[in-house]
Amino acid sequence: xxxxxxxxxHLLVAPYYIFFALFVAYPxxxxxxxxxxxxxxxxxxxxxxLSNFIELGGDPLFWKSIGNTLIFLIIHVPLQVSFxxxxxxxxxxxxxxxxxxxxxxxxxxxxSGVAVTILWKQMFSTNLGILNQLLYEFGIDPxxxxxxxxxxxxxxxxxxxxxxxxxYVVLFLAGLQGIPRHLYEAADIDGxxxxxxxxxxxxxxxxxxxVVVLILSTLGGFSLFIEPYVITGGGPMNSTLSGVLYIYRxxxxxxxxxxAATIGFALAFIVMTVVIIxxxxxxxxx
Amino acid sequence: xxxxxxLMQNNTVCFLSFxxxxxxxxxxxxxxxxxxxxxxxxxxxxxxxxxxxxxxxEWNSAHPDTQVILQPLPEGRSGEEVLxxxxxxxxxxxxxxxxxxxxxxxxxxxxxxxPVDSFDDGRDYLAQRIPEDLLHTFxxxxxxxxxxxxxxxxxxxxxxxxxxxxxxxxxxxxxWSEWAELAELVSGDTDGDxxxxxxxxxxxIISEWRQRLFDFYPFFIAASGGQTILKxxxxxxxxxxxxxxxxxxxxxxxxxxxYANSTFIGDQFLRGHITAHITGPWNISHxxxxxxxxxxxxxxxxxxxxxxxxxxxxFGDPKSIGIFSTAKHPEAAWNFVKFLIxxxxxxxxxxxxxxxxxxxxxxxxxxxxxxxxxxxxxxxxAELVPYTRGFDQNPAxxxxxxxxxxxxxxxxxQRRRDPQQGLSRAxxxxxxxxxxxxx
Numbered sequence: 001x002x003x004x005x006x007x008x009x010h011l012l013v014a015p016y017y018i019f020f021a022l023f024v025a026y027p028x029x030x031x032x033x034x035x036x037x038x039x040x041x042x043x044x045x046x047x048x049x050l051s052n053f054i055e056l057g058g059d060p061l062f063w064k065s066i067g068n069t070l071i072f073l074i075i076h077v078p079l080q081v082s083f084x085x086x087x088x089x090x091x092x093x094x095x096x097x098x099x100x101x102x103x104x105x106x107x108x109x110x111x112s113g114v115a116v117t118i119l120w121k122q123m124f125s126t127n128l129g130i131l132n133q134l135l136y137e138f139g140i141d142p143x144x145x146x147x148x149x150x151x152x153x154x155x156x157x158x159x160x161x162x163x164x165x166x167x168y169v170v171l172f173l174a175g176l177q178g179i180p181r182h183l184y185e186a187a188d189i190d191g192x193x194x195x196x197x198x199x200x201x202x203x204x205x206x207x208x209x210x211v212v213v214l215i216l217s218t219l220g221g222f223s224l225f226i227e228p229y230v231i232t233g234g235g236p237m238n239s240t241l242s243g244v245l246y247i248y249r250x251x252x253x254x255x256x257x258x259x260a261a262t263i264g265f266a267l268a269f270i271v272m273t274v275v276i277i278x279x280x281x282x283x284x285x286x
Numbered sequence: 287x288x289x290x291x292x293l294m295q296n297n298t299v300c301f302l303s304f305x306x307x308x309x310x311x312x313x314x315x316x317x318x319x320x321x322x323x324x325x326x327x328x329x330x331x332x333x334x335x336x337x338x339x340x341x342x343x344e345w346n347s348a349h350p351d352t353q354v355i356l357q358p359l360p361e362g363r364s365g366e367e368v369l370x371x372x373x374x375x376x377x378x379x380x381x382x383x384x385x386x387x388x389x390x391x392x393x394x395x396x397x398x399x400x401p402v403d404s405f406d407d408g409r410d411y412l413a414q415r416i417p418e419d420l421l422h423t424f425x426x427x428x429x430x431x432x433x434x435x436x437x438x439x440x441x442x443x444x445x446x447x448x449x450x451x452x453x454x455x456x457x458x459x460x461x462w463s464e465w466a467e468l469a470e471l472v473s474g475d476t477d478g479d480x481x482x483x484x485x486x487x488x489x490x491i492i493s494e495w496r497q498r499l500f501d502f503y504p505f506f507i508a509a510s511g512g513q514t515i516l517k518x519x520x521x522x523x524x525x526x527x528x529x530x531x532x533x534x535x536x537x538x539x540x541x542x543x544x545y546a547n548s549t550f551i552g553d554q555f556l557r558g559h560i561t562a563h564i565t566g567p568w569n570i571s572h573x574x575x576x577x578x579x580x581x582x583x584x585x586x587x588x589x590x591x592x593x594x595x596x597x598x599x600x601f602g603d604p605k606s607i608g609i610f611s612t613a614k615h616p617e618a619a620w621n622f623v624k625f626l627i628x629x630x631x632x633x634x635x636x637x638x639x640x641x642x643x644x645x646x647x648x649x650x651x652x653x654x655x656x657x658x659x660x661x662x663x664x665x666x667x668a669e670l671v672p673y674t675r676g677f678d679q680n681p682a683x684x685x686x687x688x689x690x691x692x693x694x695x696x697x698x699x700q701r702r703r704d705p706q707q708g709l710s711r712a713x714x715x716x717x718x719x720x721x722x723x724x725x
Contacts, residue, residue, distance in 0.1 A: 040370075040392055040395070040396065040681070041370050041371065041373075041374040041396075042370055042373045042374050042392060042393060042395070042396025042398050043395055043396030043397070043398075055722070118551070121549055121551060122549075122551045124549065125548050125549050125550060125551070126546070126547060126548035126549075127481070127482065127483070127546045127548040127550075128483075128548065128550060128554075128559070129548075136481065142481070144547065146549065147491060147547045147548060147549070147699075148700075149700065149702075231549070232492065232493060233492040233493040233494040233497075234493050234494075235491070235492065235493025235695050235699075236491070236493065236695055236699065236700055237493075237692075237695055237696050237700055237702065238493070238692065249688075252367050253495070253684055253688070254682075254684055254685050254688075255370060255392060
């Protein structure tokens with residue numbers, strides 16, 4: 001017999017369950033069904049068995065997109081984590097106008113991604129962009145920021161780092177401010193240098209935050225989409241075609257929902273593997 | 287607890303009421319009062335909304351028993367995406383006048399569109415309106431016509447005549463050699479700072495198949511004398527010397543600095559950085575509105591190879607009208623469509639939207655003569671209407687275009703592959719795509 005109070009409780013949590021069922025469980029299950037089908041949104045599902053997986057295995061563009069995403073991560077994650085940590089350490093010290101700097105670093109995070117990307121697209125313009133104009137003033141030849149296959153992904157990684165770094169600065173700052181002062185005082189008494197204190201107190205103490213930042217940064221990197229979509233369309237020569245952009249292209253340019261779902265599951269599996277490896281190597285008991 | 291209970295009861299009632307209203311509002315408009323109601327989506331272009339409002343108002347006044355409810359196409363990344371999702375979700379209108387022909391094969395395959403052939407006078411009506419050759423290009427592989435070809439925007443080359451005068455070039459290029467000759471004259475550094483600041487054309491280097499509709503594709507249609515990239519809607523038709531020559535010609539252009547390997551924001555044509563660009567009649571009003579003082583321009587044909595003989599064809603950038611199979615009153619919808627594409631409505635299409643109806647004898651028709659007399663540049667585009675080509679009727683066409691786009695990028699823009707290698711790769715990928723889709 002369900003009591004009135006229990007019934008009230010069920011009703012109060014029902015919106016969450018409905019939301020979860022409609023927007024998480026149903027799409028997930030439907031996507032899984034799709035990987036065994038061919039479907040163009042209009043028209044019925046056509047059973048194709050494992051052929052989407054077979055196609056995926058031999059699809060050079062899929063592997064290219066995964067390779068591109070990994071290149072992006074290799075540049076973006078260390079750059080983002082290290083710069084965020086350094087900036088957080090600076091902002092944690094006693095500097096003038098601390099609040100202004102904190103807000104300034106966080107500002108790009110809250111500005112629309114598309115707006116920021118359009119701005120950067122203009123800045124990256126090889127012939128009429130402000131970056132090359134600045135280089136010209138110093139007598140440096142124009143850089144093909146997003147028009148040369150070897151430059152395009154590093155340029156996008158640089159831009160994405162600038163856009164997102166504020167979020168990670170805030171996380172590191174929270175971690176730094178949570179380190180008990182007495183640990184530093186004890187180290188001072190023992191005669192530890194600033195560098196020693198940083199590596200033996202600060203770094204171990206913020207390890208949980210470090211793991212969170214690393215994982216969030218990696219997940220963010222795997223979902224790279226807006227920047228290549230707006231700036232390069234995945235080019236030049238597919239050098240900025242990310243996994244998510246490839247899913248989008250298959251789903252909404254070619255209307256191949258089954259194949260797009262298959263890429264989505266493959267990408268999710270790769271993300272999961274990378275994150276597990278990261279946690280194994282980085283996570284430490286504090 | 288009592289308070290909570292009351293609150294929940296009230297909220298439950300509110301929630302249920304809201305749900306019922308929401309679900310009702312999502313459904314089709316009821317016609318239980320004997321009046322047939324048709325939902326009609328127009329393009330979101332403000333001029334087309336103005337046209338649609340005028341025509342719908344006129345229709346509704348004259349047909350009290352068949353009322354049309356107008357709504358611009360809902361916002362989305364592209365009309366294609368919106369229509370396909372609406373069709374899948376059962377929320378498609380009865381009629382839409384912004385159906386890109388490139389998605390018609392997909393919609394037809396999903397039985398989402400009513401074929402014109404299902405109306406007694408359907409094909410005959412359109413045969414009287416549209417040049418036969420042109421109408422044939424809209425027919426699906428199964429022989430049916432799932433779209434009502436409505437309007438087109440033939441693309442031509444728009445030139446900054448001030449630049450041509452400056453370099454002493456007194457005519458518009460008609461051949462590739464003439465294009466190259468002009469490009470050599472205009473491209474380069476004009477202010478002496480050692481950096482290029484003016485180019486012949488503005489090839490969009492974004493790697494997206496649609497961009498090739500305004501460089502490779504018009505050149506292909508022109509150089510091949512009106513052919514498209516698939517033959518009989520299913521066989522590869524670009525594995526030939528024409529494609530090789532076009533690849534080589536554009537690669538030369540990027541090599542010699544006629545085109546900038548750069549992204550641009552803003553209208554660099556009006557700013558004088560670009561000498562010529564491929565565009566449609568829609569750009570006349572844009573140019574008139576934003577051109578700087580003293581800016582002179584003219585339109586010329588898409589250049590063809592020097593030894594080309596035959597008629598000048600171009601890409602028509604067509605748009606069609608579709609009647610959706612969810613329409614409860616397809617005959618009424620067809621009658622409204624006939625009104626939308628009537629002679630008089632086509633005049634308003636010209637006057638309000640500056641877009642060209644796909645209609646026979648557009649220029650000699652007495653109804654349109656005054657318009658073309660007042661707008662001679664539109665007359666240039668109108669002459670091309672019978673010589674336009676659109677899209678092959680194949681659901682995998684975007685992927686075939688993407689295969690070409692990928693190689694255009696590698697061969698022409700980046701110049702990392704020779705034309706023959708690029709063509710072989712594009713053909714191989716396209717063949718795989720068509721085979722894998724069973725097409």
